Structures are given as structure tokens and as C-alpha cells.
Amino acid sequence: MKKFIIEENEAGQRFDKYLAKLLKEAPKSFFYKMLRKKNITLNGKKATGNEKLLKGDTIKLFLSDETFDKFAGSTQIARDYCELDIIYEDADIIIINKPAGMLSQPADDGESSLVEYLIGYLLKKGELTEEQLKTFKPSVCNRLDRNTSGMVCAGKSLAGLQFLSGIFHDRTLHKYYLCLVKGKLDKPAHIKGYLHKDKKTNKVTVSKQEFPDSLPIETAYRPLGSNGKMTLLEVELITGRTHQIRAHLAGTGHPLLGDTKYGDNEFNKQYTRHGVKHQLLHAYRLVIPETDQAFVAPVPELFFKIINEEHLQEAYHENLERSMGLRKNDHHSGADRNTHK
Known part of the structure; x- marks a missing residue:
């Protein structure tokens, strides 16, 4: 028997959707058969699969280790690690200054993207566990071209993903x-x-x-x-x-x-x-x-070099001062690199 307690990042979804993540190799017919036979229970009771999960719900799977391992699959969620330039972070969201040359999201060739680096960062920081990755995957909510630099927003939690998805969809960001x-x-x-x-x-x-x-x-x-x-x-x-x-x-x-x-x-x-x-x-x-928040990421070194050489640095600094409150001649000092009001 295996027992799982629903955490905050898993709450709010249908029971059968959760099972599909937990036992990703199993056909849907298997879930419903096990639910009918009470080999899978929700809070000790028979369930249909369409219940909305709540934080603290208890799920029990009366399956052999062999059956569970077979349907859970052994594919590890891809992750990688590099130092991230973090503009803002709280318990639910993180805003990362992506360098040019880095993919925002995974590609077919298996090259690491910001998503894998985010997962590696959260695992190393201890804010994410291998167990949690089975049913929840942090991810980015906006995409920049590989060679476009700048801020990418990501959800560290389900609440963060939902908030960011909402403001991107409604164009309130x-x-x-x-x-x-x-x-x-x-x-x-x-x-x-x-x-x-x-x-x-x-x-x-x-x-x-x-x-x-x-x-x-x-x-x-x-x-x-x-x-x-x-x-x-x-x-x-x-x-x-x-x-x-x-x-x-x-x-x-x-x-x-x-x-x-x-x-x-x-x-x-x-x-x-x-x-x-x-x-x-x-x-x-x-x-x-709507939340009176503003964030800024100064341009990369190469971009700033061209701005300087083309005698446009005054216009650049004046814009940052006017729009974001940055000081002149503080481009790469780290002071006031982001504002959060």
C-alpha cells in the first residue's frame, strides 16, 4: 500500500488528473477499475475520480510495488543547474533575467532550457523535492526567443502559475x-x-x-x-x-x-x-x-557597449531613471537592479 497526502500545489485538480500524473504509464481504464474496486481510495472512501482534491486529502493505493513501479514509470524529470540572474522571487513566483542564447522552454533536441535550470535551482535550494516533481512541475509562463534576453516569469507553485497565467492571458501585465x-x-x-x-x-x-x-x-x-x-x-x-x-x-x-x-x-x-x-x-x-508592482532588468553587457559606442547612453540612463527610478552610472553595480513597490 502506498499513501499520498495532497499538498498545496496539487490541490484544486480532479482526482483522475492527479492519478494520471502519478501513474503516467497507466491507461485511464486502469484508474477507474481500481477506483471501482476500492484499490484506490480518497480519504478512506470509494471515489469516482471526478472529485476536486483539497489540501490534506489522503490517497491510498492498494497496489503491489511491481504494479506501481510499472505504471509510475522511471523517466526522471529533466533538470540542470546554472547560476540564474534573479530579478525577483517570493514563495510563488520568480522572475529571471534570461541571457541571450538560452532557450526559454525545452526543445526536441534535449538542450537544457530555462525550465530545466529552474527545476535544478529549486531542487538545490530545497524548495522542491523529487516526490513533488511526480505530480507538479514548476514552469515558465512567458517565452522569449533564444537570442532575445530579458525577464521571464515562472511559477514555483500552482498558485504562482495560476496567477501568472491569468495576467498574461488577460493582458494585465x-x-x-x-x-x-x-x-x-x-x-x-x-x-x-x-x-x-x-x-x-x-x-x-x-x-x-x-x-x-x-x-x-x-x-x-x-x-x-x-x-x-x-x-x-x-x-x-x-x-x-x-x-x-x-x-x-x-x-x-x-x-x-x-x-x-x-x-x-x-x-x-x-x-x-x-x-x-x-x-x-x-x-x-x-x-x-493591479498589484502596483514594477520590475526592471538592465540590458546585457554587449547591448550596453553598443549603446555607449553610439553615444546613446544618456538616453538609456534617463529612461531608466524616469521609468524605474534607477540612478545614472549604476548600470552594472547591482544597486536598484529591480524595483518592487
């Missing part, structure tokens, strides 16, 4: 990015269009007119400063589609510096000697109006 684009822009704009993704090429097409299988997009931007050759932009992502900022701005004639998929090759070549091999796009600011 405001997401702001910094990027360097070709050309001079001197006025704010709110641009709209339609985006279509080609799954074979993983490339999107943006049009002002709606076309089959396209999705509406909205992007707002505010120029922070320009040297005539390029402009430092703050971009608000109103809808969150694949490659939206990169493709939408390229469609206006102002592609992102370093973007090899949607950018200007000749423009990019001027900066390869500086080490620019990917788009300089950084998710730097998150605002949650």
Missing part, C-alpha cells in the same frame, strides 16, 4: 522591451497589423491587411534617442506573437540591429566586429498595475 533599430525615429507610434507564421521555416510575415490564418498584432514604441544612424526604442508588446517585435519593426523599414532573420545584412555587418551576432532585443521592464 505590461511588457516593455529595449532595442536598437536602423534609422531615425523621433515620434511615438502605435502600429497594428496581421501576422502569419510559417511553421516549416519558423518565420513570420506581417501585413497591414488580414489574410488567411493571420493573427492581429499590436506594437507600440517610444523613441528614447537617436544618433541619426540608429534609434534606441522602448517597445511595448501589446499582443505577444512569435517574432512580433522583430518582424513588425522590420516591416516599417526599421529592422533591429543584429537580427539575422528579419534585419538588414549590410547594417548588421558594421557591428559584427563588436560581437553582435543576434538581435539586440531585451525584455527589460514588467509592470503589473
Whole structure:
């Protein structure tokens, strides 16, 4: 006999959904047969499987070790470890400053992503156990392209995942990015269009007119400063589609510096000697109006280096001061790296 006590991260789900996680190799018919025979009980009583689990509920499985091991499976949840740049963390959520080059979510090739690093971090910290991983998996709630840096939100608990999923779905979380684009822009704009993704090429097409299988997009931007050759932009992502900022701005004639998929090759070549091999796009600011919370992550070293060399550092610092209360000349000191009001 095996006994399980429902914890907070497992409460609120249907009993049969919990069993499907616990015994992931078993067919559903097996669960219902065992429930009918009372070989699986809930709080010592016969159950149907559609009950909503509550914290503290007791589940007993009157199964042989051989049967349990067979249906539980032996596949270990993938995890890895690296030092994470944490912008904010509490009991339920964590906001991580993802570096360019790191995947947000697992890919088919098995390369470690932020999800695996998050699990490794929580296991090492002792906030997650192997036993808990059988029925609950912490995960990220927003995704950045591999070569886009900046803040990714993740749920450490079920409550955290539900909260973050809700504000992303309802668009009550405001997401702001910094990027360097070709050309001079001197006025704010709110641009709209339609985006279509080609799954074979993983490339999107943006049009002002709606076309089959396209999705509406909205992007707002505010120029922070320009040297005539390029402009430092703050971009608000109103809808969150694949490659939206990169493709939408390229469609206006102002592609992102370093973007090899949607950018200007000749423009990019001027900066390869500086080490620019990917788009300089950084998710730097998150605002949650309903809770009066705001978070910021300064741009990476390479991004800041180009800002300096193009004499746009004053515009960059002034924007951070105005928007987030950061001090000038404190870019990498660690002071006031995030604000949480």
C-alpha cells in the first residue's frame, strides 16, 4: 500500500488528473477499475475520480510495488543547474533575467532550457523535492526567443502559475522591451497589423491587411534617442506573437540591429566586429498595475557597449531613471537592479 497526502500545489485538480500524473504509464481504464474496486481510495472512501482534491486529502493505493513501479514509470524529470540572474522571487513566483542564447522552454533536441535550470535551482535550494516533481512541475509562463534576453516569469507553485497565467492571458501585465533599430525615429507610434507564421521555416510575415490564418498584432514604441544612424526604442508588446517585435519593426523599414532573420545584412555587418551576432532585443521592464508592482532588468553587457559606442547612453540612463527610478552610472553595480513597490 502506498499513501499520498495532497499538498498545496496539487490541490484544486480532479482526482483522475492527479492519478494520471502519478501513474503516467497507466491507461485511464486502469484508474477507474481500481477506483471501482476500492484499490484506490480518497480519504478512506470509494471515489469516482471526478472529485476536486483539497489540501490534506489522503490517497491510498492498494497496489503491489511491481504494479506501481510499472505504471509510475522511471523517466526522471529533466533538470540542470546554472547560476540564474534573479530579478525577483517570493514563495510563488520568480522572475529571471534570461541571457541571450538560452532557450526559454525545452526543445526536441534535449538542450537544457530555462525550465530545466529552474527545476535544478529549486531542487538545490530545497524548495522542491523529487516526490513533488511526480505530480507538479514548476514552469515558465512567458517565452522569449533564444537570442532575445530579458525577464521571464515562472511559477514555483500552482498558485504562482495560476496567477501568472491569468495576467498574461488577460493582458494585465505590461511588457516593455529595449532595442536598437536602423534609422531615425523621433515620434511615438502605435502600429497594428496581421501576422502569419510559417511553421516549416519558423518565420513570420506581417501585413497591414488580414489574410488567411493571420493573427492581429499590436506594437507600440517610444523613441528614447537617436544618433541619426540608429534609434534606441522602448517597445511595448501589446499582443505577444512569435517574432512580433522583430518582424513588425522590420516591416516599417526599421529592422533591429543584429537580427539575422528579419534585419538588414549590410547594417548588421558594421557591428559584427563588436560581437553582435543576434538581435539586440531585451525584455527589460514588467509592470503589473493591479498589484502596483514594477520590475526592471538592465540590458546585457554587449547591448550596453553598443549603446555607449553610439553615444546613446544618456538616453538609456534617463529612461531608466524616469521609468524605474534607477540612478545614472549604476548600470552594472547591482544597486536598484529591480524595483518592487
